[in-house]
Amino acid sequence: MSSDAIQPFYAMEILARAQALEAQGREVCHLEIGEPGGRPAPRVLAAVADCLERPMGYTSAKGMPELRQRLARYYAEQHGVELSPERIMVTMGSSSGFILSFLAGFGPGARIAVTRPGYPAYLNILASLNLASVEIPVSPANGWRLTVGDIEAAHARAPFDGLLLASPANPTGAVLAREDLAAIIACCDRLGVRFISDEIYHNLNYVGGDASALEFSDGHIVINSFSKYYCMTGWRIGWLVMPEDLIRRAEMMAQSLFISASSVSQYAALAALDARADYDARRDEYATNRLILAEGLQALGFKAAQPADGAFYAYVDASAFTNDTMDFCFRMLDSAGVAATPGIDFDRTDGHKYVRFSYAGTRETIERGLERLGAFLKA
Template sequence: MNANLIRPFYAMELMARAQKLEAEGRIVCHLEIGEPGGKPAQPVLDAVRGCLERPMGYTAAKGMPALRERLSRYYDERHGVSVSPERIVVTTGSSSGFILTFLAGFAPGQRIAVTRPGYPAYLNIIASLNLSSVEIPVSPANGWRLTAADIEAAYERSPFEGLLVASPANPTGAVLERDELEAIIATCDRLGVRFISDEIYHGLNYAGADASALEFSQQHVIVNSFSKYYCMTGWRIGWLVLPEDLVRRAEMMAQSLFISASSVSQCAALAALDAGQEYDRRRDQYEENRLVLSEGLKKLGFGLAEPSDGAFYAYVDASAFTNDTMDFCTRMLDDAGVAATPGQDFDRTDGHKYVRFSYAGTREAIEMALERMGAFLS
């Protein structure tokens, strides 16, 4: 492991700092963490109460058969594709899904490409597992979306064995169109690159329907989670869809690394998959929040504050106020009680100009934050 490549997860550090202020009696507006403000749907809570009345031991390492079968049906219902439950592995959140994918799919020293800006844990997990990373920059000029041409150019400069892409994306909220995703997968197939599709923000798309990589290929990896759309961050439950050549290897690693995902959380996840109407209503609330936040940030003078197409983030240009958003976010938290995440978390090269705000919480918290930021910036 190259320890020099491991960086703090600044969103988590800002959250810890905010919680310390709250313990001292301060009221903090939390716009730093991608965490839905609402609790899971009522059927989820009811299912958990029921499962607690019986013994909850280990499950198979790949997860409860009933949950894996229901996830198989999920892909038929939402994407019109057939996925065998045998190819589905239930994981301890998406985080363990990435670990299993990287360990099962790549040899030490191999290179995995990611977008910049992108989710910070990607680089930290890759470095922790003695793999190497290649960053492919994406630009606001193209709506922060990766293109097949970007991949070809990056591969020519520095070949890689894997490519990890999220759509909708964190921190930008960028959503790939169906033809863009299809072209990316075709490019990976031509180059012999294993594609990893991070689909944890599926369901939080304000521009249209989500496209899954499974609609175009069964030879790549899907990572998903119940954290975001299903409001189950602390339950630590997610899943993988693996190509057949990785299933057994990932299962054996899961047996030793994680034993199995939480039995209680698996019961909750099974109920969550049938509560889509309630979660869609919450997505509509996020969509309203995104417009309120976008308008407020533009009035305050932030750049690139147009509403994003997916997830629940605004990734904005703060260069009108600072050239060091780490310092800016720390001062804004300490002085104004508004927690946001500095762009350095997502982009170690140009992130000093950007700030990510989450609109996954309540509208009241967003409106209070905008009012406080107005006073702070003036």
């Protein structure tokens, strides 16, 4: 592994700097991290309060049976898929889900393809596990969407063993149409590539419904989380759906790597699955924020700032103002008190001219951030 394979997670570096400024008494508009600004649903908090009245010990490494059964019902209700709870594993957020997927699904030295731009932790986790990565570039010309042609061309240049893809995507918010996801999975099957579907932004879609990889195949991996739609980032709770040939191996690894996910968080997650009305209302607030942010960024002169289809990000071209968005973002934070993430976090090659803004917070934060950003650009 090369010394520069693992790089900082710059969204977290910006957050740390913002929190240091806040400790000095500064007010910061947080548009840097994908963290919902609202609280979990009331029934989730009530479920956690109930946990205080009884012992909270380990669960099985795969998670509480009742939570796995409820997750299986979720796939029946949302995607029309009949799924055995035995294929479901509750994880410590999606992060441990990625680790288990890579370790259980691939041998030493395997090559995993990801999109560029993409979630920075993908490359860092792969490098930490001494697995190789292959980046497939996507562009705004195609709405930042990966195509079958992209996959075939990349595989012909340098064959890979797995493909990890998110829809909706971070940082671009790109959403794959159902038929496009089906075509990509069929392509992976033809090439003998294990597909890993990152579905942690499911239910944050402003143009239609989300398709799950489970609708098209039983032989691939699905990763999901309660962090985003369910507003439970700090609770560190997520889940995996594994093919039958991998689930036992993943379970044995989890027994030693993690023992089990938090029992309290598992009870909270179980309650969250029955509180979708609360979270759909929250999504409607994001939809409003999405339009306010896009309109404001376009008015300020950012390019490629049209509203994305999903997630809660705007990944915009800042080349009208800088060719070094790392410096730009730190200056914007220090001078204007607006925190955003430099594009180099998501694209180590071309990200120097992009910035990601999150609209997961409140409308007031976004409007105040845009006002401050406008003053910063005029200074």
